[in-house]
Amino acid sequence: MQTDAVVSGSLRNRLVLILIGGAAVLAIFLFFAVRSYAVQVAQRGQDNILLASVTSMLDAAAFRDGVAEVDIPYAAFSMLNTPADDRVFYAIYQDDTFLSGYNDLGLLGENQGGQPSFQTRDYRDTSVREVTASRTLIGADQRTEIQIALAQTQDALADTLDQISRNAALLGLGFFALAVALSIWATQATISPLSRLTNSVTRRGPQDLSPFTKPVPQEMAPLVTSLNSLMGRLDQSLSQSEDFIAEAAHRVRTPLATVRSYAEATLLRVNKEENREAMRSMVKAIDESSRAAGQLLDHAMITFRADHLEREELDLVDLVRDLILRLTPVADMKDLTLDLRGEDTVTYAGDPILLQNALRNMIDNAMKYSPADGAIEISVRSEPVVAVTVSDQGPGFPLDEIETLTARFTRGRNADNTIGSGLGLTIAQDVATAHGGEITLRNREEGGACVILSL
Amino acid sequence: MRYLIALILGFLASTSFAQEWEDQRLFNDGAGGDALRVLSSTDTNLFAPLIEAYVAENPDTAVEYLVTGTADIDGLFREAPERFDVVISSAMDLQLKLANDGFALALDDVAHPEWAEWRNSLFAFTTEPAAIVINTAAFEGLPVPSSRQDLIGLLRDRPDLFAGRVGTYDIRRSGLGYLFATQDSRASETYWRLMEVMGGLDVRLYCCSGDMIDDLTDGTIAVAYNVLGSYAEARVESGERFKILDLSDFETTMMRTALVSKETTQVAEAASFLRAVIAYQSDDASNASPLPTLAQDGDRGAIPLDPATMTFLDSLKRKKFLEEWEDALIQN
Numbered sequence: 001m002q003t004d005a006v007v008s009g010s011l012r013n014r015l016v017l018i019l020i021g022g023a024a025v026l027a028i029f030l031f032f033a034v035r036s037y038a039v040q041v042a043q044r045g046q047d048n049i050l051l052a053s054v055t056s057m058l059d060a061a062a063f064r065d066g067v068a069e070v071d072i073p074y075a076a077f078s079m080l081n082t083p084a085d086d087r088v089f090y091a092i093y094q095d096d097t098f099l100s101g102y103n104d105l106g107l108l109g110e111n112q113g114g115q116p117s118f119q120t121r122d123y124r125d126t127s128v129r130e131v132t133a134s135r136t137l138i139g140a141d142q143r144t145e146i147q148i149a150l151a152q153t154q155d156a157l158a159d160t161l162d163q164i165s166r167n168a169a170l171l172g173l174g175f176f177a178l179a180v181a182l183s184i185w186a187t188q189a190t191i192s193p194l195s196r197l198t199n200s201v202t203r204r205g206p207q208d209l210s211p212f213t214k215p216v217p218q219e220m221a222p223l224v225t226s227l228n229s230l231m232g233r234l235d236q237s238l239s240q241s242e243d244f245i246a247e248a249a250h251r252v253r254t255p256l257a258t259v260r261s262y263a264e265a266t267l268l269r270v271n272k273e274e275n276r277e278a279m280r281s282m283v284k285a286i287d288e289s290s291r292a293a294g295q296l297l298d299h300a301m302i303t304f305r306a307d308h309l310e311r312e313e314l315d316l317v318d319l320v321r322d323l324i325l326r327l328t329p330v331a332d333m334k335d336l337t338l339d340l341r342g343e344d345t346v347t348y349a350g351d352p353i354l355l356q357n358a359l360r361n362m363i364d365n366a367m368k369y370s371p372a373d374g375a376i377e378i379s380v381r382s383e384p385v386v387a388v389t390v391s392d393q394g395p396g397f398p399l400d401e402i403e404t405l406t407a408r409f410t411r412g413r414n415a416d417n418t419i420g421s422g423l424g425l426t427i428a429q430d431v432a433t434a435h436g437g438e439i440t441l442r443n444r445e446e447g448g449a450c451v452i453l454s455l
Numbered sequence: 456m457r458y459l460i461a462l463i464l465g466f467l468a469s470t471s472f473a474q475e476w477e478d479q480r481l482f483n484d485g486a487g488g489d490a491l492r493v494l495s496s497t498d499t500n501l502f503a504p505l506i507e508a509y510v511a512e513n514p515d516t517a518v519e520y521l522v523t524g525t526a527d528i529d530g531l532f533r534e535a536p537e538r539f540d541v542v543i544s545s546a547m548d549l550q551l552k553l554a555n556d557g558f559a560l561a562l563d564d565v566a567h568p569e570w571a572e573w574r575n576s577l578f579a580f581t582t583e584p585a586a587i588v589i590n591t592a593a594f595e596g597l598p599v600p601s602s603r604q605d606l607i608g609l610l611r612d613r614p615d616l617f618a619g620r621v622g623t624y625d626i627r628r629s630g631l632g633y634l635f636a637t638q639d640s641r642a643s644e645t646y647w648r649l650m651e652v653m654g655g656l657d658v659r660l661y662c663c664s665g666d667m668i669d670d671l672t673d674g675t676i677a678v679a680y681n682v683l684g685s686y687a688e689a690r691v692e693s694g695e696r697f698k699i700l701d702l703s704d705f706e707t708t709m710m711r712t713a714l715v716s717k718e719t720t721q722v723a724e725a726a727s728f729l730r731a732v733i734a735y736q737s738d739d740a741s742n743a744s745p746l747p748t749l750a751q752d753g754d755r756g757a758i759p760l761d762p763a764t765m766t767f768l769d770s771l772k773r774k775k776f777l778e779e780w781e782d783a784l785i786q787n
């Protein structure tokens with residue numbers, strides 16, 4: 001089955017990219033907005049000074065002895081002093097006739113209503129800001145218009161703008177950096193519930209199909225709801241099939257027991273040797289079938305109990321001793337000895353029914369795959385971890401299959417002439433996993449299999 | 456043949472630019488190539504040590520030093536800016552206007568205090584007050600005036616003593632005289648009253664400080680108004696019989712300025728010459744320059760290098776000022 005998801009893009013990257021892209025656009029916009037505003041303000045500043053200067057010059061215009069005169073006040077040029085030592089040009093006209101100043105500096109057309117007009121233009125190879133304003137002088141019997149053009153280079157303005165541009169750029173950059181940090185943080189915060197959910201899904205045990213109860217953000221609620229309902233259905237169908245197996249096994253076992261008792265009774269009454277032999281085979285087959293049914297039942301029971309482990313303090317050595325006692329008659333039939341080794345008491349908190357089941361299957365296997373007359377060694381230890389080891393003197397596991405033998409209904413090559421269902425090791429492993437432990441299969445150097453149930 | 460044409464051309468060139476210089480001297484004439492042409496209003500004897508120091512360090516450069524009046528300098532230079540490499544003048548207003556009108560080359564690597572330069576193209580290198588100088592013999596038995604008001608009183612009281620014996624710049628001819636006069640008129644109304652009194656005493660008008668001091672020395676005049684302090688001091692030190700008044704009312708201080716012509720063909724040499732002048736005149740230079748160093752002191756400070764200095768150069772304003780000045784001073 002394919003477990004890797006088909007990945008197309010990343011939510012996190014998409015989010016970060018969108019946020020950072022937006023921030024970049026905003027920062028650039030901010031830069032230009034601040035700069036163009038500053039340009040306006042700075043230009044207005046220069047315009048105001050130019051206007052004040054030209055106004056003071058116009059104010060100094062007067063008739064004297066019938067002649068229009070403009071006595072430029074010292075302050076008019078003084079106020080035009082700038083840190084960049086901007087150059088100043090002016091021209092005074094009377095009714096469009098040049099009076100004094102720079103005669104190549106023309107007048108700008110005035111705005112309607114005699115309002116002063118401003119213009120940035122080229123003059124003497126540099127860019128200047130020029131203002132033109134006028135004033136009408138009214139004398140005793142005459143009327144004349146004094147017009148003044150005043151221009152100033154824009155070096156100081158350019159310096160100011162440079163500085164403002166630098167500051168605006170810094171502002172934009174700062175804003176951008178902040179926005180990037182924020183967007184990464186925001187993305188992280190948005191994505192983290194998702195990764196938390198992923199984490200809790202990944203960390204679940206294989207049998208855990210209970211619903212997720214941890215709170216999740218609103219947007220993830222539908223996902224979790226459908227996940228929960230999916231798992232609910234899964235759980236239900238699993239337990240249904242398990243129930244079914246258990247029911248089926250049970251139903252098979254009871255009639256099998258009846259058939260077996262009939263067969264035994266008949267065996268006692270049959271005298272002919274070949275018939276007795278047939279009857280014996282029949283009883284053996286019935287035994288194996290009921291054993292397989294028993295194992296199926298056990299497996300279903302273990303799957304169920306694994307979710308609701310009923311741990312209690314117990315002595316593992318005691319438990320093993322009990323088991324050996326019960327299995328000794330079977331072992332005797334095959335002339336096998338069961339030896340208990342290891343520590344005297346090993347206390348452990350576990351589910352006794354499950355542990356018993358697992359160990360019985362392990363010992364069963366050892367007996368099944370051991371040659372007659374062999375010895376089976378069972379040892380219990382508590383260090384470094386609590387573990388029970390069952391070793392025999394049989395042929396051992398086929399090494400190339402060792403990885404897969406614990407899977408359900410899987411049997412080894414060496415199991416061809418033995419009867420079994422392929423569930424024994426599965427049960428042992430399920431029990432180990434339910435207790436947070438594991439099962440290890442290996443072959444002993446001196447021959448024989450060795451199964452370790454560590455808890 | 457070619458030689459002949461060159462000769463004729465050279466002759467034509469020299470005659471077409473024929474010019475009466477107050478003084479003209481070629482320093483380091485041994486050096487080949489074009490000489491650096493310095494157009495200046497400063498007397499050669501006051502400036503020579505600077506040039507000599509410069510050519511000592513730059514033996515490959517010859518310097519031609521051309522002296523004429525401040526108003527003349529302005530006219531000559533505007534007419535042919537390509538003929539001169541460096542322009543030095545005491546008329547700050549004319550110099551500033553030259554720079555404003557784009558005749559000066561901007562030198563970006565000259566370190567100079569902000570108040571002493573304009574647009575990196577006009578550089579001040581001296582600080583010199585306008586002085587009132589009296590002949591001590593003529594003032595025998597009279598109190599030494601401590602303000603212009605005092606001087607006015609004294610002149611009014613003793614027309615017998617001072618008639619025909621007061622002198623000042625003819626501001627129609629001298630750019631520096633005009634600068635001093637306009638700045639004085641801004642400082643106080645007293646200026647006009649003094650001018651009226653001097654006009655009543657049949658004032659003598661001079662083109663230059665040097666002439667005025669000469670006449671003061673030989674007793675032709677008893678009071679010289681607005682002489683260059685540096686010239687007077689140079690002569691006091693040589694033991695002449697006159698006194699520079701220490702006035703309490705106000706003092707007009709000028710800065711001598713230099714610029715490099717925008718059309719100079721010897722940019723590097725002109726710039727290095729200007730830098731040398733600035734260095735020579737800087738406060739910490741340990742030499743005995745006859746010119747005062749550049750200093751920022753006095754309560755009013757020097758006339759600032761800003762566009763306002765050009766105000767009185769406006770032709771309408773100049774006309775009006777000269778009319779008033781003539782009204783006050785020329786009464787016969």
Ligand SMILES: Nc1ncnc2c1ncn2[C@@H]1O[C@H](COP(=O)(O)OP(=O)(O)O)[C@@H](O)[C@H]1O
Nearest residue numbers: 365369396411412415420421422423424425449
């Ligand atoms: N003690 C053992 N010695 C050798 N092989 C073993 C031993 N125990 C288990 N096996 C191998 O592992 C397989 C799976 O065992 P199990 O799950 O118990 O199923 P089975 O019903 O076949 O015993 C067996 O078929 C056998 O090949």
Ligand SMILES: [Mg+2]
Nearest residue numbers: 365420424425
């Ligand atoms: Mg088995």
